[in-house]
Amino acid sequence: MNTTDRLIKLLIALAFAAASAALWWPVESRAERIKEVATVQGIRSNQLVGYGLVVGLDGTGDQTTQTPFTTQSLNAMLQQLGINVPSGTTMQPKNVAAVLVTATLPPFAQPGQAIDVNVSSLGNAKSLRGGTLIATPLKGADGQIYGLAQGNMIVGGAGASQGGSKVQVNHLSAGRIPAGATVERSVPTPWMQSTIAQLDIQADDFNTARDVANAINRAKGAGTAEALSGRTVAVKLPEQPGERVAFMADVENLPIQRAIPAAKVIINARTGSIVMNQAVTLGPCAVAHGALSVTINSTPVISQPNALSQGQTVVAEKADIKINSEPGSLIQMPAGTKLTDVVKALNSLGANPQDLLAILQAMKAAGALQAELEVI
Template sequence: MDTSDRLLKLLIGLAFLAASAALWWPVDAKAVRLKEIAAVQGVRSNQLMGYGLVVGLDGTGDQTTQAPFTAQSLNAMLQQMGITMPAGATMQLKNVAAVMVTASLPPFAQPGQALDVTVSSMGNAKSLRGGTLIATPLKGADGQIYGMAQGNVVIVGAGAAAGGAKVQINQLNAGRIPGGATVERSVPTPWLQSSTVQYDVQADDFNTAREVADAINKAKGPGTAEAINGRTVNVNLPAQPGARVAFMADLENLNIDKATPAARVVINSRTGSIVLNQAVTIGPCAVAHGNLSVTISSTPVISQPSPMSQGQTVATEKTDIRINQEPGALIQMPAGTKLTDVVKALNTLGANPQDLLAILQAMKAAGALQAELEVI
């Protein structure tokens, strides 16, 4: 065998080893982008709110006897237009509804840009379908007007009622107006006034904050970023506005090695849902679970008097109370260091989600569950 054949076999063997190692060698966790786990402080949306009237309804508006503010609002609007209603006049409105208008003002929004608004009924209107929102100022938390909303309300639903029967699909008392508001005033931001910017990490984790600072310093040079605490990372910005935009665009797409989250079990007591993350582990313990049920049944008993005895019929009840306690076997649960082991151990109990709520709480109290319980 010559040297070329030996070299070829050696290369084939190395390729086989590399392919087989890829099957069992642990794969690193997928990195996430910086903008997915952190947000820039001050770059956020602002909530806007306004009160207005929707007109043009097909007899499905507010009833003025139960929603008098609708008639008062319409009367005030007519007075601004120079129309005065006679004293003591009663307004029977069926095509008008009082609504609350809400919108979200995005960061860096400038006057003239369009916003989507949500319109929700305040009174007892049956439907806002086919209505038109008249000019409504939208105010922020400071009481200043930041937008004006007006347009046709889009309702994704339908309904009909007749003879005491009613059929309804989706919600008819709330809808949206795409591009129904215009920005009238921009919100000032300290974007160009400060030489630094602060990243707020979503999770309060010192390791994640350190990874963010290290990734920024590796990409933009040492000393660019500094982790202040487990949630805050301070970053130095370039002086020129154009350079700042390019700088922040590069930072948003930086890959950050996401650390393992804290062990947590989230329990929804209303629906019985239980969610465990991958960091949850259990220690060795023994669990016995059995159901206890109490059944109370009542049977009416009628006592009839004998004929010609001048007696009266007496109705009584016979009550039967039964207590049934199902036996529960003592199950030994081994220590589990993976989420699959924890799930298998909990499945051996054969308990429903409602029973698992109590079992997990008892395991936490006994020190066998290494996780934080959060009830929502």
């Protein structure tokens, strides 16, 4: 056997090995982490809100004649500072605006830490650009003060007006203050009060809950996690508080294979948007869809009386109603087990998104669409 024959046989053997590997080795799929499908119960953010004043505006503040609460707030603030405004004084400050301040208090936030705040106009201020927020207490749902906001605003817009003409870029009645609030009180969490942590699955899926529990048990030992329902998984925490942070960091980064979700079609009736996931399948069916239009034309008719008849001119309307029904041909749609097949079948109907809303509902009622319809 010469060298050429040996080389040919070697190449054939390598090609056969590569083909065998492609047939028997599983294709590598991207796994999601537990932190992307579940959250720890009790470890959540809290919404804060407050009412305050923005000062230092360049004549673009509230018109106090239409927003009396701005003047009342300004009087109350001046009284707190020891300044008494004589009764009967008409105040029309153009550089002050009443605003609503909102912020999100992250979990485990401690007193003294800074958080971002959003400031939105509450009255009819033309612009908050260049304004400064005066100290504003931020309260939670329980009415307690959890933060104090103050600082210079950042408004991502610009505008100018003169002689009835106006040019505006982006929105001028809302802004943001980075690190504009200081946390004054922390929110207690059940993190250190129990040896059991509960993971809340984002989607109601028993398969995902089981996969999360199995992944934790494989990494941390049997019996560490237990799936209680399609949305909750109980996890045993270490006895030592110092070990819990490292334990949960490992748990959150454990990979799991995301199961195929339930077949679902999301329909937005207001915009005509239709979104379906990869699990949607279509059974064989036949669809005929025609366009029905109703046109109503109204023409005024004037009835003029004869001369010297002492009659009155009467105006009436003549309505012309036309109903047009375009024929729709019967189209046979084959069964589709893949999302691409379903999309091709629906596109073959030639219907617009508004027509597809009615077609999909009819397919679901006829049993040809194997998916759950959800209207948002």
